[in-house]
Amino acid sequence: MSTTMATELFFAPPAPPPPPPASWQLPPAMSDTAPPVDGVYNFIFWFSVVFTVVITVLMLYFVVKYKRKPGVRPEPTGHFNRLEIFWTVTPSIFIGVLFHVGYSSYIKNATAAEGATEIRVRAKKWSWEFEYPSGDRVPSELVLEQGRAYKMILSSDDVLHSFFIPEFRLKRDAVPGQYSFIQFTPTVTGPAQVFCAEFCGTSHSGMLASVKVVTPAEYKEFEKTLGKCVGTPEECTPTKYGETLFVKNACATCHGTGGNGMLGGSKSPGPKLAGIYNTMQPMATGPEVKADENYIRESILRPNAKIVAGYTTVQMPAFVMKDDQLDAVIAYLKTLK
Ligand code: CUA
Numbered sequence: 001m002s003t004t005m006a007t008e009l010f011f012a013p014p015a016p017p018p019p020p021p022a023s024w025q026l027p028p029a030m031s032d033t034a035p036p037v038d039g040v041y042n043f044i045f046w047f048s049v050v051f052t053v054v055i056t057v058l059m060l061y062f063v064v065k066y067k068r069k070p071g072v073r074p075e076p077t078g079h080f081n082r083l084e085i086f087w088t089v090t091p092s093i094f095i096g097v098l099f100h101v102g103y104s105s106y107i108k109n110a111t112a113a114e115g116a117t118e119i120r121v122r123a124k125k126w127s128w129e130f131e132y133p134s135g136d137r138v139p140s141e142l143v144l145e146q147g148r149a150y151k152m153i154l155s156s157d158d159v160l161h162s163f164f165i166p167e168f169r170l171k172r173d174a175v176p177g178q179y180s181f182i183q184f185t186p187t188v189t190g191p192a193q194v195f196c197a198e199f200c201g202t203s204h205s206g207m208l209a210s211v212k213v214v215t216p217a218e219y220k221e222f223e224k225t226l227g228k229c230v231g232t233p234e235e236c237t238p239t240k241y242g243e244t245l246f247v248k249n250a251c252a253t254c255h256g257t258g259g260n261g262m263l264g265g266s267k268s269p270g271p272k273l274a275g276i277y278n279t280m281q282p283m284a285t286g287p288e289v290k291a292d293e294n295y296i297r298e299s300i301l302r303p304n305a306k307i308v309a310g311y312t313t314v315q316m317p318a319f320v321m322k323d324d325q326l327d328a329v330i331a332y333l334k335t336l337k
Contacts, residue, residue: 030188030213031168036105038169043101047094109170113149113183120238120327121154123161123174126203128194131327134226135237140209142194144186145219151183153293155323162198165211171197179293186213242332245325254316259336270316271308274336282309296330 025045029038068074119142120131129139144150154163156174163182164171172182196207214222246252246259254270256262261272277296280288284307289295298305303316321329 027166028188028190029167029169030186030190030192031165031170032185032187033105033109034167034169034187036108040101040105044098047098109182109184111183113151113185116149116151116183118151118153121152121163121174122157122323123154123163123196123207124157125159125201126196126207128163128196128207128209130209131238132226134223135241136226142209142211143219143222144211144213146186146189146213146215148216148219149183149185151181154180154182157323159200160198161196161200161207164195164197165192166195167192167211173198179297189213189215238328238331239335241325242328242330245321245329246332249319259333269311271311273333277334277336283307284309284312293330296333297326300326300329 026038026041029035118133122129122131127139128142129137130142131137152163152172154172154174155178156176158176160176161174162171163174168184168186170182170184172180174180190213192211192213194209194211196204198204200207251259251270251273254263254268255273256268256270259273261268261270261274263269276291279291281291281295282288286306289306295306300319300321302318
């Protein structure tokens with residue numbers, strides 16, 4: 001053995017652990033949302049197996065034991081309160097437990113982790129497009145860093161699709177005209193697959209994308225390939241593009257410079273936009289509303305849908321914007337402090 005080889009062997013970084021093998025029922029588990037989902041799945045599966053066996057065996061036993069015999073007259077059974085209460089209360093408790101385990105793991109991937117990296121996922125007939133924070137749009141391939149928290153912001157350009165990654169145990173509908181979200185952290189490196197899980201036309205089954213979960217070091221290499229924008233410079237990042245649209249549409253005329261809600265030292269005719277993202281906003285009528293992506297989108301497309309408290313007359317015209325323009329304006333508003 002030469003010295004170089006020995007050094008290489010000695011200093012070679014440890015190989016990433018292989019993905020856990022697929023079980024006879026489930027594909028490999030590659031994200032933090034997989035263990036709780038698998039837990040619920042296995043719990044319900046074995047719960048059902050045990051009860052199927054117990055009920056079938058008892059049924060067969062009773063069929064034989066109480067088979068009609070010549071010369072024996074059946075005696076009607078009376079009311080047995082204790083037994084009836086037992087078989088009403090026990091299943092109710094079981095169903096309560098099932099609901100609890102199912103709901104708590106559902107909530108885990110329905111709520112976004114603090115500081116999660118946002119990836120914009122656009123579904124269309126029949127492909128997936130992924131937009132990284134750098135503004136790069138990559139069709140049909142999603143590269144993710146192991147151990148990093150992600151928030152996927154999904155939408156559809158045409159019909160109902162569903163974003164489904166079996167290895168991550170994740171599925172969420174992509175709905176036209178609305179954003180939906182899903183969060184997770186990939187825990188294991190390796191390949192995974194995006195499927196569309198909602199019948200969306202003749203090429204639905206071909207609506208696939210590949211997923212690569214890579215180590216942080218490999219992700220650094222991948223990141224170097226991003227940010228090489230081919231559009232006009234001002235359109236290179238969603239934030240920059242959003243600012244351009246904000247200026248072009250003269251939003252500052254009513255909302256103040258940078259959406260600060262001030263105009264010539266007094267309150268501007270339109271409400272303040274800076275710093276409102278993800279905060280609760282009081283409404284002129286009805287309960288407070290969280291200023292999330294869907295609220296901002298609705299307020300641009302249908303300004304009268306929800307009116308902020310203190311602004312009774314709404315003179316803002318409805319803006320006709322394409323999905324990517326709305327995304328860009330929302331990205332820009334998020335940066336306003
Ligand atoms: Cu998209 Cu099925």
